[in-house]
Amino acid sequence: MPRSSNPSAAKGGPVTLTQVARRAGVSAQTVSNAINSPDMLRPETLERVRRAIDEMGYRPSRAAQTLRTRSSRLIGYGIQPALSSSPVLDRFLHALSQAADEAGYRILLFASPSGGPALDGYEELLGQHEVDGFVLSGTERGDPRQAWLTRRGVPFVGFGRMWSGRQIGDWVDVDGASGTDAAVEHLVAQGHRKIAFLGWERGVSGAGDDRAEGWQRAMRRHGLSTRGRRGQSVNDTDAARMAVKPLLDGGATAVIAASDMLALGCYQMLRERGALPGRDVSVVGFDDSPAAELLSPTLTSLAQPLEEVGRECVRLLLARIASPDAPPERLLLEPSLVVRDSTAAAPHGAAR
Amino acid sequence: MPRSSNPSAAKGGPVTLTQVARRAGVSAQTVSNAINSPDMLRPETLERVRRAIDEMGYRPSRAAQTLRTRSSRLIGYGIQPALSSSPVLDRFLHALSQAADEAGYRILLFASPSGGPALDGYEELLGQHEVDGFVLSGTERGDPRQAWLTRRGVPFVGFGRMWSGRQIGDWVDVDGASGTDAAVEHLVAQGHRKIAFLGWERGVSGAGDDRAEGWQRAMRRHGLSTRGRRGQSVNDTDAARMAVKPLLDGGATAVIAASDMLALGCYQMLRERGALPGRDVSVVGFDDSPAAELLSPTLTSLAQPLEEVGRECVRLLLARIASPDAPPERLLLEPSLVVRDSTAAAPHGAAR
DNA sequence: TCTCAGCATTCGAACGTTCCAAAGACATTA
DNA sequence: TAATGTCTTTGGAACGTTCGAATGCTGAGA
Numbered sequence: 001m002p003r004s005s006n007p008s009a010a011k012g013g014p015v016t017l018t019q020v021a022r023r024a025g026v027s028a029q030t031v032s033n034a035i036n037s038p039d040m041l042r043p044e045t046l047e048r049v050r051r052a053i054d055e056m057g058y059r060p061s062r063a064a065q066t067l068r069t070r071s072s073r074l075i076g077y078g079i080q081p082a083l084s085s086s087p088v089l090d091r092f093l094h095a096l097s098q099a100a101d102e103a104g105y106r107i108l109l110f111a112s113p114s115g116g117p118a119l120d121g122y123e124e125l126l127g128q129h130e131v132d133g134f135v136l137s138g139t140e141r142g143d144p145r146q147a148w149l150t151r152r153g154v155p156f157v158g159f160g161r162m163w164s165g166r167q168i169g170d171w172v173d174v175d176g177a178s179g180t181d182a183a184v185e186h187l188v189a190q191g192h193r194k195i196a197f198l199g200w201e202r203g204v205s206g207a208g209d210d211r212a213e214g215w216q217r218a219m220r221r222h223g224l225s226t227r228g229r230r231g232q233s234v235n236d237t238d239a240a241r242m243a244v245k246p247l248l249d250g251g252a253t254a255v256i257a258a259s260d261m262l263a264l265g266c267y268q269m270l271r272e273r274g275a276l277p278g279r280d281v282s283v284v285g286f287d288d289s290p291a292a293e294l295l296s297p298t299l300t301s302l303a304q305p306l307e308e309v310g311r312e313c314v315r316l317l318l319a320r321i322a323s324p325d326a327p328p329e330r331l332l333l334e335p336s337l338v339v340r341d342s343t344a345a346a347p348h349g350a351a352r
Numbered sequence: 353m354p355r356s357s358n359p360s361a362a363k364g365g366p367v368t369l370t371q372v373a374r375r376a377g378v379s380a381q382t383v384s385n386a387i388n389s390p391d392m393l394r395p396e397t398l399e400r401v402r403r404a405i406d407e408m409g410y411r412p413s414r415a416a417q418t419l420r421t422r423s424s425r426l427i428g429y430g431i432q433p434a435l436s437s438s439p440v441l442d443r444f445l446h447a448l449s450q451a452a453d454e455a456g457y458r459i460l461l462f463a464s465p466s467g468g469p470a471l472d473g474y475e476e477l478l479g480q481h482e483v484d485g486f487v488l489s490g491t492e493r494g495d496p497r498q499a500w501l502t503r504r505g506v507p508f509v510g511f512g513r514m515w516s517g518r519q520i521g522d523w524v525d526v527d528g529a530s531g532t533d534a535a536v537e538h539l540v541a542q543g544h545r546k547i548a549f550l551g552w553e554r555g556v557s558g559a560g561d562d563r564a565e566g567w568q569r570a571m572r573r574h575g576l577s578t579r580g581r582r583g584q585s586v587n588d589t590d591a592a593r594m595a596v597k598p599l600l601d602g603g604a605t606a607v608i609a610a611s612d613m614l615a616l617g618c619y620q621m622l623r624e625r626g627a628l629p630g631r632d633v634s635v636v637g638f639d640d641s642p643a644a645e646l647l648s649p650t651l652t653s654l655a656q657p658l659e660e661v662g663r664e665c666v667r668l669l670l671a672r673i674a675s676p677d678a679p680p681e682r683l684l685l686e687p688s689l690v691v692r693d694s695t696a697a698a699p700h701g702a703a704r
Numbered sequence: 705t706c707t708c709a710g711c712a713t714t715c716g717a718a719c720g721t722t723c724c725a726a727a728g729a730c731a732t733t734a
Numbered sequence: 735t736a737a738t739g740t741c742t743t744t745g746g747a748a749c750g751t752t753c754g755a756a757t758g759c760t761g762a763g764a
Contacts, residue, residue: 042742045743061720062424064415066415068721068723079445093445094463109458111449111453130414237648238648366750382714384751385713413750415750419720420752421753
């Protein structure tokens, strides 16, 4: 298959280092230096070279740079099959991309074929130092990718700690427990005492257990009972609707949900009973998905600091690339409580 | 900054073509041919080379290939600031990535800095044939990127037609009108006649007007009046709630919404009136977002064929790269109606 | 026997950059 | 004057691949 024609500015193909050098009356190496270590040049020469670069619209060829330096300045990101499709992922991806950009790196997508991450693909992707490192997300349980990357000596950073087994490598994660803890604080300050938690089934999701844990410890700290106040459901509004019923029957005046989706189920059950979120029962979600702001009443939710996560992932990865043998670094970032209309003072009679 | 150490299999750096050649007892060129045009080799030689490749775990260096062939086999994708954050985007991205993968291409993310797409970035990105082409999405109104790419002779394909001005370049889009038309057909078949449409304000979104248009033409075809049956709202459940009120007051037995978010607003208003979606009033959404399946009752919605869109984007782009001067190709794909519990036969008294 | 064609393979160069070692310019010192 | 050192610039090679042309080999036709 014939492939040609890559007009860059006008004609004759892309401008090269050598052409710029000729124009500026210096050697190619000097032009290279002008770009990579400007203080090596005499100011006068530097100026001349810079002008030539501008005039000719020169941009270095990434391919040649990669070939020579053995660094592609590319970061691989294993995009998941849209199964979990949390509203979090695309915001994270944007943040990640932006952070990488600022460091002069780019994100190379890598779709694991649906049906679990197949390693053959990674094999191929990394075949010949195509990316400098990897960002993994959604590394819930004994992810084979981590071990594989470690074995190959490929730098990587995970978004999400591993919940079981030995921790390997660097990661950045959001402290879910701290988030639900803060939610309890917020509710207690408004006079709530019977605060329920609506989460996923125990042991299914590390992040889910973590969020439950924060609620529990905060309740204990305030001397509040958690007995009969923990509901379990799959991530489905309908299941959540049913799961929240006994909690309300038990007199809960506030519900902290492990996701906005669960909170939505909670809304539905409240509506059915003619109760209004916020006024009658306070509700807190998790993730601050776009829907949170659009529901009525608007939903108080815990926002993950995705921009920061993205930035830190890039920072840790670059640090790892720079010094492969440094001790692993792990970061736990705080979610922030975005207070909206679904939380308010406890109804008067209920405080006790 | 010193950068080194890229252990591939074991030690001594990546395996090269030349090393494989030595092992197989042939020239480097022959190994290259074994990979790129196998039928040029004598079967016996081919076998020998292949074995050597496998044994040594050889993978060609993309950088060197790119440098030599002037093709990076990379496709740029301009990821949007998470403003609109339609639930569609990350599914599309996954489909796109997968389709590219199958064609031996990869997706390179490019985050436009928040606050509109800045072209300087593209300038830099394309600086030296870093990507072979571009996929643009969300090209609503006179997007400067299109003109820019055209001027530079960079192949690109849009996901989404341009709604105003002259059409340029290739694009793939989903036929929203056809979708809402099909929704009307579905509802009419179930005995509905007073079918309302809940959309965005006129002229704000091309896609929105398109969806309204399909409803209108199908209604006309069936001799049904659209007068007073069109509601307008911003994309917010609360606004949608209010906008759907007059439609229901007008006796509508079914509502087609321009997005699942609007449909959700519709659900809320129905609940407030003690009506049940599906049983009392049928509701159809658009986008088949994850939430559609999780609502209760589950929401009938129009699913965009994102996998197909992704595949076609890649196909069109590769065709454009292969022959830059071929006439532009444009594709309109049909959304499919996913029927769930929110649509059912019209209540008895209401028909007519 | 020689030529010619067809096939399989090889040789040398090139893609555009950066690394390394060395050379040139100039001032300082002995 | 020559030796020394510092600062700036240069030449040659190399990164790993593919292109284009050339080579050697085989058998058919004259």
